[in-house]
Amino acid sequence: MTQPLRILVIQHDPARADMLTDALRQAGETEVMVLPSDSRLASRIKELGPDLVLIDLANPSRDALEELTLASSPADRPVAMFVDRSDPALTRAAVEAGVSAYVVDGIRPDRIRAVLDAALARFHMFQKLRTELDATRAALEQRKIIDRAKGVLMRARGISEDEAYALMRRAAMERGRKIADVAAAIVTASELLQ
Amino acid sequence: MTPALEIGFMPLVDAAPLIVARDMGFAAQERLDLVLHRAGNWSMLRDLLDLGRVQAAHMLSPMPVARALGLGGAGPGVETLMVLSMNGQVVGVSPDLARDMRAAGPDLGFGDAVATSQALRSARPDGLRLGVPFPFSMHAELLGYWLGPQVTLATVPPPDMAAAIGAGDIEAFCVGEPWGSQAVELGAAELILPGAAIWSQAPEKVLAVRAGWAEENADLTGRLMRAVWRAGQWLSLPQNAPLASEILSEPDRLGVDPEIIDRALTGQLLTRRGGELIRAPALLEFHHGAANFPWRSQAAWIAGRMARRFGLDLRRAAEAAQAIWRSDLYRQHLADLAILPAASSKLEGACPVPQAVGATRASLILSENRFFDGLIFDPSADN
Numbered sequence: 035m036t037q038p039l040r041i042l043v044i045q046h047d048p049a050r051a052d053m054l055t056d057a058l059r060q061a062g063e064t065e066v067m068v069l070p071s072d073s074r075l076a077s078r079i080k081e082l083g084p085d086l087v088l089i090d091l092a093n094p095s096r097d098a099l100e101e102l103t104l105a106s107s108p109a110d111r112p113v114a115m116f117v118d119r120s121d122p123a124l125t126r127a128a129v130e131a132g133v134s135a136y137v138v139d140g141i142r143p144d145r146i147r148a149v150l151d152a153a154l155a156r157f158h159m160f161q162k163l164r165t166e167l168d169a170t171r172a173a174l175e176q177r178k179i180i181d182r183a184k185g186v187l188m189r190a191r192g193i194s195e196d197e198a199y200a201l202m203r204r205a206a207m208e209r210g211r212k213i214a215d216v217a218a219a220i221v222t223a224s225e226l227l228q
Numbered sequence: 229m230t231p232a233l234e235i236g237f238m239p240l241v242d243a244a245p246l247i248v249a250r251d252m253g254f255a256a257q258e259r260l261d262l263v264l265h266r267a268g269n270w271s272m273l274r275d276l277l278d279l280g281r282v283q284a285a286h287m288l289s290p291m292p293v294a295r296a297l298g299l300g301g302a303g304p305g306v307e308t309l310m311v312l313s314m315n316g317q318v319v320g321v322s323p324d325l326a327r328d329m330r331a332a333g334p335d336l337g338f339g340d341a342v343a344t345s346q347a348l349r350s351a352r353p354d355g356l357r358l359g360v361p362f363p364f365s366m367h368a369e370l371l372g373y374w375l376g377p378q379v380t381l382a383t384v385p386p387p388d389m390a391a392a393i394g395a396g397d398i399e400a401f402c403v404g405e406p407w408g409s410q411a412v413e414l415g416a417a418e419l420i421l422p423g424a425a426i427w428s429q430a431p432e433k434v435l436a437v438r439a440g441w442a443e444e445n446a447d448l449t450g451r452l453m454r455a456v457w458r459a460g461q462w463l464s465l466p467q468n469a470p471l472a473s474e475i476l477s478e479p480d481r482l483g484v485d486p487e488i489i490d491r492a493l494t495g496q497l498l499t500r501r502g503g504e505l506i507r508a509p510a511l512l513e514f515h516h517g518a519a520n521f522p523w524r525s526q527a528a529w530i531a532g533r534m535a536r537r538f539g540l541d542l543r544r545a546a547e548a549a550q551a552i553w554r555s556d557l558y559r560q561h562l563a564d565l566a567i568l569p570a571a572s573s574k575l576e577g578a579c580p581v582p583q584a585v586g587a588t589r590a591s592l593i594l595s596e597n598r599f600f601d602g603l604i605f606d607p608s609a610d611n
Contacts, residue, residue, distance in 0.1 A: 094385030094387055095385060095388070097269045097383050097385050098382075100271045100300065100362070101363050101382075
């Protein structure tokens with residue numbers, strides 16, 4: 035069973051908001067919230083925590099969403115746009131560029147979920163890439179610290195690189211800690227002793 | 229056949245050179261058909277340019293710089309062909325805050341940046357939430373420079389500024405006309421300072437294109453730049469202000485009463501509802517003092533402020549920004565029309581009175597250029 039998708043629609047025109055809400059609800063497992071366009075948008079979105087924000091391409095409050103995106107926290111969420119008139123070239127170009135997903139107004143209810151799912155999938159893909167990049171960076175940092183700790187041990191004890199690494203691994207296992215933590219402790223201690 | 233160019237703009241008085249270039253026939257004179265698209269927000273305008281839906285756009289001067297600095301998401305490079313307008317921002321406060329400021333001191337007038345900031349500080353010692361139109365805007369940079377990093381900036385679209393201050397979401401704002409005057413008209417705000425009092429030569433809006441477009445379309449670029457330049461010259465003549473206000477007031481342009489647009493174009497503002505019109509010199513400039521020339525030092529100043537705000541390397545930021553500020557293209561395409569300065573970079577803030585400088589022909593008088601605190605920005609130094 036899929037989790038209901040929590041979608042926030044930003045639309046100040048009640049008639050249009052209703053139309054979109056109906057289409058989204060018909061599309062299936064969806065919880066729809068509606069906010070009028072307003073200047074407190076950023077804090078409201080944080081409170082509501084939707085999976086996806088749907089906003090007019092031309093909506094003035096989109097700039098406030100940009101500010102939110104700029105703050106770029108992990109809580110970032112995908113923003114899909116819907117455009118007034120069907121502009122196939124613009125829509126295709128936008129989706130290909132990965133700027134956002136553009137949902138064309140008047141879309142058939144049976145198509146809307148697919149478009150939104152695509153927007154979410156794209157977002158999660160980018161987020162995964164970003165997480166992987168962060169993990170790679172962290173791993174690199176750890177490698178550097180382990181190398182420095184090895185150097186400290188090699189000089190202090192007159193042992194080989196392999197022996198230094200084995201020593202750290204044993205210390206980590208005995209204390210139930212990670213090698214990187216042991217290495218960081220050695221580096222810190224050596225800096226204090228200098 | 230007359231080629232067509234799609235241009236995006238935001239509903240602001242400083243979009244006038246683009247609107248006038250089309251409606252007063254300066255584009256047609258260059259055998260160019262301008263198709264204008266009004267955008268609902270700055271992000272949309274940027275996306276339309278990125279996606280090739282428009283070929284050129286009216287942009288906040290820091291927007292192309294932000295792209296060059298890798299801020300606010302990736303995308304194709306954007307370049308600045310020319311400056312469309314100088315200054316034009318106004319700072320407004322809620323009637324409550326205005327009353328508290330008056331209670332604390334004498335009448336501040338309209339233009340004393342130092343006294344006004346002191347009055348703001350003493351009226352709101354615990355800080356202040358100010359609305360700006362976009363995270364990357366001259367408004368945000370000027371406020372940060374003037375009031376320091378303590379103030380909280382919130383993004384509020386220009387047409388919503390009056391409603392936001394009326395609802396108490398913000399207590400003050402910096403916005404481009406006519407939206408400051410509109411807020412005054414609705415009784416939601418009083419104007420306390422023109423942007424020009426913070427920096428008297430702040431490049432406000434620019435004409436932006438995608439990187440490489442101007443080289444691929446050199447002929448079109450030249451025609452577009454000349455049409456816009458002539459529109460700026462036309463706008464600088466006082467007798468044209470009434471007609472310009474009418475043109476801009478059309479529903480598919482700004483959709484605001486011509487009387488309110490008139491204020492920015494004539495430099496006469498109403499600072500509060502029911503008050504008197506006051507003269508605000510250098511409020512908004514489209515032409516005089518080489519206003520359209522994209523000085524690389526302007527890009528360096530913007531980049532420097534942004535680098536501080538977002539923790540980037542100052543020197544690298546300045547270099548990246550200057551590279552997309554195309555004074556070379558301006559020289560190439562406007563040599564026959566405009567008087568070109570001999571240099572492409574200058575000391576910003578070092579011109580307390582109008583000054584003649586070296587130029588290609590005749591002489592060029594640059595307008596007063598000073599920062600409120602008297603500092604001088606040298607783009608070749610690590611500021």
